[in-house]
Amino acid sequence: MGIYTATEIMALSAGRLVHNGDILFAGTGLSMLAATVAKRIHAPESVVFFETGGIDPRLEELPLTVADPRVMVGSAVNSGLADALSLLGHPKLKTIAFLGAAQIDCYGNLNSTLLGTYEHPEQRFPGSGGACDAASMAYGVIIFMQHQRRRFVEKLDYFTSPGWLEGGDARRRAGFLRGGPIAVVTNLGVMKFHEQTKRMYLETYYPFTDPEKIVAETGFPLDVSFATVAIPPSDEELAVLRQTVDPQRLILGPPAVDPA
Amino acid sequence: MGIYTATEIMALSAGRLVHNGDILFAGTGLSMLAATVAKRIHAPESVVFFETGGIDPRLEELPLTVADPRVMVGSAVNSGLADALSLLGHPKLKTIAFLGAAQIDCYGNLNSTLLGTYEHPEQRFPGSGGACDAASMAYGVIIFMQHQRRRFVEKLDYFTSPGWLEGGDARRRAGFLRGGPIAVVTNLGVMKFHEQTKRMYLETYYPFTDPEKIVAETGFPLDVSFATVAIPPSDEELAVLRQTVDPQRLILGPPAVDPA
Amino acid sequence: MKLMTAAEAVRTLIKDGDQIALGGFTVNRNPMLMAREMIRQGKRHLYLVVHSHGQALELLVGAGCVQRVEIAYGGVGRFAPTGFRFKKAFLEKKIEVEDYSNLQMTLRFMAGAMGMPFVVTRSGLGTDIVRLSGFSPESRGQGRVPRQKLTLLKDPFDPDGADVVALPPLNPDVALVHAQYVGEAGTCRFCGLTFADIEQAKAAKTVIVTCEEIVPEAYLRREPDRNSLPPFLVDAVVAAPFGAHPTACHQFYDYDPKHMNLFKQIARDDDRFKAYLDEWVYPFDSQEAYLERVGVRDLLEIRANPGWGYAPGLDRR
């Protein structure tokens, strides 16, 4: 087992959640890595598509945004937003969307719009993009977060993308036909949601941290009673990620430094 | 002035109603002739499009239906029904639709669906196709009819395509943003609609008939007080129609026989 | 995506009573091989949802496979301005028919394809298309028949709250479309006008694509701008050269005026129509056998010239 960065274990942890055949709605950054590594390792029949309209492109080079010309080559279809975003909710597709956000609450609801209010804004993020659409219509959502108390909050400043709403069966009652967050993958571990209450709990923590640290970085009560330590990245996983998926480390960033 | 058939004067009379630059929603048959002859004679900047998605095709040979492969060649765009039918109502286009029907009432409302009722059907026609859409959304509609008492009726058996509804401002009140029938071109003459009441009146009758005959063939009271005799087809019009537009007489049918 | 024969596709993927969207338009790209195969296998009580059809509709209705039709236009252009078998079945009350406009049907396929709860239009306000329902009241809400044909809503953004027509989406059990090209992995390319084929395929639970040519997937992926459907929306692909005959297939062949005129001759008469089925449908368990019956001479006559995509100068009287 080699050394690895938090970014690397995040990408691999998310990739492990993909089932072969899932139709992957990828953004850029970590989600590109997770989708690509899963396709290369255990989900070869999975297909990546982008909200911009690139359906199953060849992806010889990593796209830096979903509108990168690299998502237009070797595709099954090049279309546009209307077509691509409509695929998200297609009942015959197990669409899995990767999303990030600035804030998350205990039901996996997301804020990627602003801090403060419209009247008194404190910070501005890009906004939903396709995130609200994916969170509303995909079969499942995997969320990437930096695990920080200011991001894991009791109440979102702005509610951009629907998770489990107020928990329980609130999501179905609101009118959504399916979906909801499957997992939250952070730089410290992987959170899932209780079957009945839909509240977040800690499923696994990475070898370099512990549940106490995670609780301290979470702004709402987090059940850690089921938590186990994560299986570290295998040499094969790391090799694929580093040598095939992002050899330029455009998204991976600086490599891990051996502390020894 | 040569001899000519009713079909020929119908095509030419309708063609004369086209203004240069109009965007023509054509069906097949007479409307193809009218649109093409207008383009060739006095409306060269007019463009023909088909509900099937063929936008401004070259039309080297006459299409026999709107789905004829002849509407897919040399086009500006080959698309589909959603795109083409949406053009009908585009506020920046003066779209003129040519429609036919089995029945018409005095406000230019059309039946192309059935005689009798669903419960007791007496006759079946193809149905709206795009006619209801064109009648609802086009800038103007030109209607072709065989002038027969059973077709010019007080009350439609089935109301397929909206003309002036109950007359007056009924069309605007119903929620339509524009449109309405401009003229009815039959094998006997050309009918228009009174500015205020929107009731049909006889504008011109062909040289081989007279207002009395037309009144007799009309199943509702028809104002003929404005009627004048139509200007007969010119030699140039007939030449274009016969030699350029439909040399095989696929739509024109048998030529006129000189009675002399 | 699975490569199948027409027989296998009909046997395994189409059930009696299914709601089926037919691709193409009147005389163009009708899924004729599939229609003939459904007749051969004696499918019953089919529920067709179409915009403007068409030769496949005529055969299926005529052969007694169809119970119910949602439709905007039932005809075959100049060869039959109103489809003879469609008209006869309607007048004899062998089928129930619900009438819409082409835009309304297209919007319903689009709403189904895009997962819209419903879709609104101004087309048809005040008409019997909006006022009257062709399906019997007792059929409402049964099986796949929607509880309401459509309904009027007040436009919430209009200061006067004008009425608009709200239409339910269509999500047929099966879409039958005929493409020019399908890649080995299942990517589909329609050439020429696409009618509402793409919307129909995206709206359907099961998509069966017949095609002129199965080509290397890489061939289609060199120009993804031109492709119509990704593999993961396609359930079965059936190799079907001349699969739309006697209707046309842009860039491959024209409609067959000889066959269409032949059909026009026999279609009014029940006995002659039955004889047509005996001659042109039942005997052929493969597309190749059917094409032998059509004959090389006729196939050569209708083949498309690549400069036009149809057969220029074809005798179409």
Next chain:
Amino acid sequence: MKLMTAAEAVRTLIKDGDQIALGGFTVNRNPMLMAREMIRQGKRHLYLVVHSHGQALELLVGAGCVQRVEIAYGGVGRFAPTGFRFKKAFLEKKIEVEDYSNLQMTLRFMAGAMGMPFVVTRSGLGTDIVRLSGFSPESRGQGRVPRQKLTLLKDPFDPDGADVVALPPLNPDVALVHAQYVGEAGTCRFCGLTFADIEQAKAAKTVIVTCEEIVPEAYLRREPDRNSLPPFLVDAVVAAPFGAHPTACHQFYDYDPKHMNLFKQIARDDDRFKAYLDEWVYPFDSQEAYLERVGVRDLLEIRANPGWGYAPGLDRR
């Protein structure tokens, strides 16, 4: 269709206060020449309607041309996950922003393009996108600001009458899109992903198309399946080689990482942004003059390899 210079198009077709749809997406096919020209001509109080933008948005907002934005995403991908000028203007309340999702904005353009009275979706139910309005109450119903951002409706076809989100159509005064090819008569072809450009153009009252190449009309009409807009929807065409620079144009050039990183350096700071405008926008009264400033070396580096449609191996750090 009229062939114009960018200066003429902006002068004659765009007014202060116009509602403008920008084509492209974040780093791709932004109408950059038009954005620079609007800045040069000092357009004010613009009302931008966009889905995910983008470099043109950054320039226009930064230069003070914009009063109001309806938007789903304001960023330039990895070069600026949130657009610096967009963020600053929002936080300093120099612009009013109404937030939507990408699908919602796309549906609104589509509704505008198709003449739909409104359009419904389930996307966003229960969220602040549906609950909150970013425009001030006093702006409602003024000018082109809709009376309501959106509203909830009961689905008339759902037995439980579930809520759906109803959105008003968008019909912008002007759409600015950048195409690869325009024919001499005005037919347009977008290559690669079309984003929502076609819907934006069809929805707009006035359509201005900048393009890489003006080609013989017959060249485009040989393959009408690949074309995007007919001439009669296009009001003005502007020849604009590298017209999307520093964003990408599929098959012509990649995004320019050097320029985007330069912009990233200066965009946070008001004075440096002003200096950027002085260096890269104000001095150039023609696209050719701007491209001279960019320099042949950089243009060659980003030019697309026809095998990929982008610049493979480009240093994008």
